[in-house]
Every structure is written in C-alpha cells, then in structure tokens.
Amino acid sequence: MTAIYNLRTDGLNHRITKFIDGNVESSYLVAPNQCTCPRSAHPTCRHRQMLPELLARNLLDSPLFWDFDRKVSCDMNGNVMRITVPMKDEYLEGIQQRVDTAHWNLTGK
Numbered sequence: 001m002t003a004i005y006n007l008r009t010d011g012l013n014h015r016i017t018k019f020i021d022g023n024v025e026s027s028y029l030v031a032p033n034q035c036t037c038p039r040s041a042h043p044t045c046r047h048r049q050m051l052p053e054l055l056a057r058n059l060l061d062s063p064l065f066w067d068f069d070r071k072v073s074c075d076m077n078g079n080v081m082r083i084t085v086p087m088k089d090e091y092l093e094g095i096q097q098r099v100d101t102a103h104w105n106l107t108g109k
C-alpha cells in the first residue's frame with residue numbers, strides 16, 4: 001500500500017504525518033534543516049525533502065495528502081487530486097513569507 005503524507009501546523013512548527021491504509025504510521029516535526037525522525041542526524045531525509053513540495057502546493061493544513069513517490073496530491077485513499085487552481089504571485093509570496101517567519105528551532109531553545 002502506498003504511503004501518503006500530510007502537513008499540519010503544530011504550534012509554531014510544521015508536522016508531517018505518514019499514513020498507510022488510512023492509519024498513522026509516523027509523525028515528525030520538520031523544518032528545512034531539521035527533522036525529529038530517526039534520520040535526524042543525517043544531512044537530509046524524505047520529510048525535509050517534501051516540506052518545500054508540500055508548502056509550494058498549498059498542502060499545509062489542507063484536506064489533501066501528498067504521495068511522495070509519485071509526486072502528486074491525493075485523497076486519503078490515494079486517488080490523485082490534481083490542483084487546477086493557478087497560483088498567483090501574492091499567493092506564492094505568502095508561502096515564502098510563511099517559510100521565512102516560521103519558528104524553525106525544533107528544540108524549543
């Protein structure tokens with residue numbers, strides 16, 4: 001079964017949760033250069049790779065999910081849900097602003 005992910009606001013951070021067959025598999029706080037998953041000591045991991053992909057597609061706090069392997073947004077059952085609304089400049093600026101102002105320190109220090 002395909003693993004799918006969603007992205008949620010968690011306080012001042014972002015949380016990526018992995019689902020398999022509709023059940024939560026794992027869930028981690030993630031930032032561009034930090035992640036709380038078992039690969040946190042590595043230079044990167046799939047959560048850090050998918051964070052900008054999810055933000056760029058407005059999947060933050062969205063009802064849709066992300067299929068990392070296929071690079072498509074989908075519903076809970078893995079059915080592809082293509083986003084057809086064109087992105088406006090002010091919309092993309094908003095995403096960048098959110099990335100710039102987010103509290104990226106996951107350790108709470």
Ligand SMILES: [Zn+2]
Pocket residue numbers: 028030035036037038039040045046047048
């Ligand atoms: Zn990770």
